[in-house]
Amino acid sequence: MKSYLIDSDKGIDAIRKVDAADATPGKGQVKIGIKAASLNYRDLVIAAGGYMRNDTRPVVPLSDGAGEVLEVGDSVTRWKVGDRVSPIFVRDWIDGAVDDAKLKTGLGGGVDGVLAESMIVREQSLVAIPDGMSFTEAATVPCAGVTAWHALFESGNLQPGQTVLLLGTGGVSIFALQLAKAAGARVIITSSSDEKLEQAKSLGADLGINYAKHPEWHKHIRELTAGNGVDHVVEVGGPGTLERSLKSASVGGHVHLIGLLDSPAGKVSPMLSVFNLLTVRGIYVGSRQMHEKMLAAMTVNQIVPVIDKTFSFDEAIEAYRYFASQKHVGKVVIEL
C-alpha cells in the first residue's frame, strides 16, 4: 500500500510518497482503510522539525483521518468489518487526565499518522462516525474540533448567554464558532479580512472586528461588552495577541491557550492575570471521550464542518502548500 513519510526536518517538500508493507491487525487491533485526512497548522510545524514530544522520524504524517474497518484482530469487541471510524488524535488518551507518556502518542508526530491507504490502530483508539456524517467531514474533527470542544466545554464550562472571543478564522476558531453558537453563547470574532468576517457571520458570529483596521481591538472588545470584557478567549496565538487577549477578558474570565507560535512578542507579564483573577489554561486537543462528545454535539445540532477545498491522495503535497498559504477558511482535506 502507498503511504506518505516524513524522514527529515526539511519541511513540506521533503515529505515523500512511499510503498509500505501491508500489515495485519494483531490482538486488540483493527485495520482501517483511510478515506479522508485533513491538515492542521501542527502538520506544518512537524514537517519543519522540533515539535515538542512529537519529533519521531520517520513518521507517517497527519493526525486527522476517517475510514472504514477492513479487518479486525483477535479479541476485538468494539468494531466489525465495515464500521465507519476515525482514529483519535492522542492515541493513548482515552478518558480522564493526560500525562507525559500519553502525550507522546500524538498521531502524525509521536506515532504514525493517517496519510496512508491503510493503518493499524488499537481498537480503543477509534471513535464511531455518526450516521449522516461523511468520511470527509469526520476527518476534519480530531485536532481542531476536539481542541475547540476541550477549551469551551471541558475547561471552560461555557454557559449559554456568555460571550466568547475568537481570534481569526483558522480551524479551531471556526469549530469554536459553530460549537459556541450551538451552545447559546454570543461570539465575537477577529480577522484582518472583511470577507472572512462576513463568512464568520454567515456561520453565526454575532460581531466581527477587523484587527487590521482596529489594532487596539481589545479596547473595542471592552466597548462591545459594556466594559466587562468577555468570559472566554480562545487564544490561538500569533505575535502580540496574548496581551490583548488578557486585556479583553472579564474579571474571573478564561483564556484558553492553544497557539503554537513562540515569539518574544508573545511573552507577557502575568500581572494582569493576578489583578483580574484570570484563568489561563493550556489546551492540547483532548481525549477519546471528548472526541465522542464533540461528535454527539455536532449530530444533535446538525453542525456541518466548513470545508474549504479537497485534494486527492496524489495531490497531498499540493494540499500542504495550499494550506500553508493561509487562504482558506475552514478545513483543507485530502480524499482517498
Add this chain to the structure above:
Amino acid sequence: MKSYLIDSDKGIDAIRKVDAADATPGKGQVKIGIKAASLNYRDLVIAAGGYMRNDTRPVVPLSDGAGEVLEVGDSVTRWKVGDRVSPIFVRDWIDGAVDDAKLKTGLGGGVDGVLAESMIVREQSLVAIPDGMSFTEAATVPCAGVTAWHALFESGNLQPGQTVLLLGTGGVSIFALQLAKAAGARVIITSSSDEKLEQAKSLGADLGINYAKHPEWHKHIRELTAGNGVDHVVEVGGPGTLERSLKSASVGGHVHLIGLLDSPAGKVSPMLSVFNLLTVRGIYVGSRQMHEKMLAAMTVNQIVPVIDKTFSFDEAIEAYRYFASQKHVGKVVIEL
C-alpha cells in the same frame, strides 16, 4: 395602595385584597411599581399553609414580579427612577452558596411578595430587565426560569449533545426545554396529553412520550438512548415518578430534584443510585447571579417565555383558580 394578603392556611379563597400603607424606601432601598406577576405551584402550597421555611402570616403573596423603579432611598447606587427591574426570588441570596437564613427570605412566603401595586426592596435584591423583554415576560422568570437554569447549568454543567429528560409541561419544564435547546442539548419530554407534547415539540423538544400510553416510560427512554439512559433528568415530582427517573438516568447521570410533592409513593430506595453512580441533587430556585445569567441567556438566544393566559390585578383569585386547574402550558400572569 392595594395589595393582596394571605393571613390564613385556608387556601386560595382566603387570600384577601386589602388597602396597605404607601411606604417610602429607606437607606439602600428602592420602591417598585409592580407591572406584572406570575404564578407558580409553590403559591398554591403556601396558600394552603405549611410550606417549609416560608410560612409567615400575614404575607403578600407571589414571588415572581416585574416593575419600574418609582423612588430610590439614600445611598442607592445600582438603580434610578424609571429603571425596569425584577425582584429576585430568594431576597438575600445574591451569589455563591445559600444557607438556612437566606432560604427564609423567599418572596411571597418567608417575606412579602409582589402581588401589590408597589413594594419596597433592597437595591441588592433586584435584577435589570433586558431591553426588549416586557414586564409580563420578565415576571415569568424568577421562580421557574431560575430553577431550570440552576438545575441545568449550575448543578448539571449541561453540555451540547447531552440528552435531557423533562417530566410534564409545567413552568420549570418549559423553561428547561427552551434553555436546553438553546444550549444544544437533545430533549425528551413526557406528558399525558398528546396535544401538550405537540406544543412542546413546536418549542424544540426532540421527542415526546405520552406517559398515560406508556406507563413504563423509563423503558422507552432506554430504547431512545441506545440503552444508555439520559444524562439529566429534571425531576419536578409527582407520585411515583422518582423511581422511574432514576431508572432513566445513565451511569453517572444527574437527577435534579425540584418537585414539592411528598407522598409515600414518592419514596425510593437509594440502591439504584449507588450502583449507577447517580447524582441526585436538590435544587431550590437560585441566586441573583443565576437570575442575571438566565436573563442574559434568554437575550442572546431570543428565548420568549411561553405565556398561557393573563389576568388583571382584580382577577388575581381567578388567576389562582385557573392555574390550579392545570390546563395551562406555560405561565399564568397577572398584569397591573
Add this chain to the structure above:
Amino acid sequence: MKSYLIDSDKGIDAIRKVDAADATPGKGQVKIGIKAASLNYRDLVIAAGGYMRNDTRPVVPLSDGAGEVLEVGDSVTRWKVGDRVSPIFVRDWIDGAVDDAKLKTGLGGGVDGVLAESMIVREQSLVAIPDGMSFTEAATVPCAGVTAWHALFESGNLQPGQTVLLLGTGGVSIFALQLAKAAGARVIITSSSDEKLEQAKSLGADLGINYAKHPEWHKHIRELTAGNGVDHVVEVGGPGTLERSLKSASVGGHVHLIGLLDSPAGKVSPMLSVFNLLTVRGIYVGSRQMHEKMLAAMTVNQIVPVIDKTFSFDEAIEAYRYFASQKHVGKVVIEL
C-alpha cells in the same frame, strides 16, 4: 495452583477450594503471585447471589489483593518480574468516567478475583504498592479505601475545617476516618459500641455518638455543629439511617451513598433534599487513578490500615465467617 471458587448462590459454606490450571500471561498481561487478600461486605452478598452486574458463576472470589509479579507477557511495559502490585477493583476503569460495561468487570464478582495462589491480569489493571507498605496492608485498600477516597475527595472535594459524619466502624468508615483526618477535617463517628467509639477516637475521631443510646442521633449532630449540620455524610447503609443522614447534613451538604443494604425502611422521601439543596451521590469504588492517589495520600500521611485479624489461605472460609460475625474493627485479611 490452588484457588477458591464460587459456583452457587448458597453462601459462604458453598465456596470451594479447587485445583486450577497454571496459566501463562498473554500479550499485555502479567502473572501475579498473590500474597494477601482482604474481605468486604460485598463478598458476603456475592456469595449469597444476586449482586447487581457481578453475578458471574463460577467466579474466583474477593476483589482486594496484593502480590508480586511472577511473569510478564509480550509488550508489557509497566511492570517487571518482582514488582509489588495490587489489582484494581473495577478491572477496566482506568481513569475518567465509568460506564455500564466497565462496571461489569468488578473483581471477585463480574470477573475472577484474587483468592487464588496466582492470577493473570492486564498490565493496565494494576497499581504499584508504595515502598514501606506491606502486601497485607496493600490488600486492604482496593474496595473500602478507594470507596472512601472517591466519596471524600473526588465527589466531595473535602476541604480542611469541614465536618464529616461517618456511620459505624466498618472498612469504608475507618478509611474515611483516617483520610478525613489526614485532610484536616473534623470527624464525628457513630457506633452502637462505646468500645468501638474509643478505638475510633484513638484513630483521630473528634466526636463519637453511641446510636444505641442516642437513637435520635441526627438531633445530636445538629447540636454538635451549631445547628448547621455536617458538610459530608458517608452513608454506608443500614435500616433507617438514610433519613437521619439527610437530616444531619447542612444546607448544600453532601451525602455520599455507599451502602448495599436495601430495605423498605431504607426508602426516604426526597423532599428534604430539595429544601436543603443536598447532593446525594452514589459512590461505587473508583478508578485506577483514584486508587493511585489514595496510595499516595497514605504514603505522605503515613496512614497505616487498621487490620483486625489475619487468616491463612487454608482458613479462608473461617475468615469469611469471622468477617460475617461483625466483631471486627478494621480489615480481615487472608495471607498466602
Add this chain to the structure above:
Amino acid sequence: MKSYLIDSDKGIDAIRKVDAADATPGKGQVKIGIKAASLNYRDLVIAAGGYMRNDTRPVVPLSDGAGEVLEVGDSVTRWKVGDRVSPIFVRDWIDGAVDDAKLKTGLGGGVDGVLAESMIVREQSLVAIPDGMSFTEAATVPCAGVTAWHALFESGNLQPGQTVLLLGTGGVSIFALQLAKAAGARVIITSSSDEKLEQAKSLGADLGINYAKHPEWHKHIRELTAGNGVDHVVEVGGPGTLERSLKSASVGGHVHLIGLLDSPAGKVSPMLSVFNLLTVRGIYVGSRQMHEKMLAAMTVNQIVPVIDKTFSFDEAIEAYRYFASQKHVGKVVIEL
C-alpha cells in the same frame, strides 16, 4: 481618635499619624476598636503609589486587622458589643464571584484600612474570630492567609498526597505551608537561606531547596518528583521565577499566580502551558466565605500563625521599615 494616613505616593516615610473624628455607626454598620494589625507586601506597594484599583488618597493604611465591637448601628443582626471580629480584605466580596466594582473595595487601598484606633464597618464585612485565637493571631490572616486558602482549596482543590511547591518564606508561603500540611499534602519550599529552610521544616515542610545554591532549582524539583513535577505551585513572584515555576509543574498542574512584582524578566512564553496543559490562575485574596472557611480550618487543625515580631501603634512606621527589610519569617504585627 488616632489614625495613620497615606496622602502621597512618597512611600513609608510619608505615612502620617493624625487625629481623626470619632464616628458613630449608621444603619447596618458596626464600630470596631482595633486591637491588632499586620503588614503585607502590598502595603509597601500602596505607600509608593500606583497599586491597581487601590490608589485612593488619602487612605487609612493596612488591610489586616482584628478588634472588638464597640458599638452597633440600627438593624445590625450579626454582631453585638464585645464580639471579637476581623474585617474582611475585600470589603464587598461576601461570597461567590468577584467583579471590578468589588475589587475596588480593598481595605487600606481602595477604601480606608485598619491602622487606626477604631473604624466603622458594614456588618456584612466582618468575620468572627474563633475562640482561642488571639487578636494578634487573627490580624495576620485576612490577606496572606485567605490568599493561600483561595489558591490551594478554592482554585486548586488540593487533595491529600499531592505535592505543593512554595517559593520563599513570605506570609502567603508560610500560611500555604501550614494549610497544605494540615490538608495532607507534601510540601517543597525554596529559600536563599538555609536557616529559613530549617524554620520551614520545623513547620512541616517535607523538603527545602536553597535556590541560591541551586539556581536551576526547577530541575531539582523534577528529580524530587520522579520526573513528574509538582501538582501545585504557589507563585508569589520575584524576577525570573515564573518560567521555572512553569517548568516545575506536572502535566495538568496548577500554577497559582499571586506575585505583585512586574519586571521584564517576569515575562514568559505561554508555550509550556499549552504543551503541558497547565492552569495558570490569578489569585487575589478572597471572599468573606473563604476567610471563614480558612479560620475553621485553622481551628480544627490548631494552626497557629507564625508571628515574627510585634510593634506598638506608635511604632507603626518602624514596623513598616522592619517589614521592608525582609528579615522576617512569618508576620509582622502592630498591636494597639
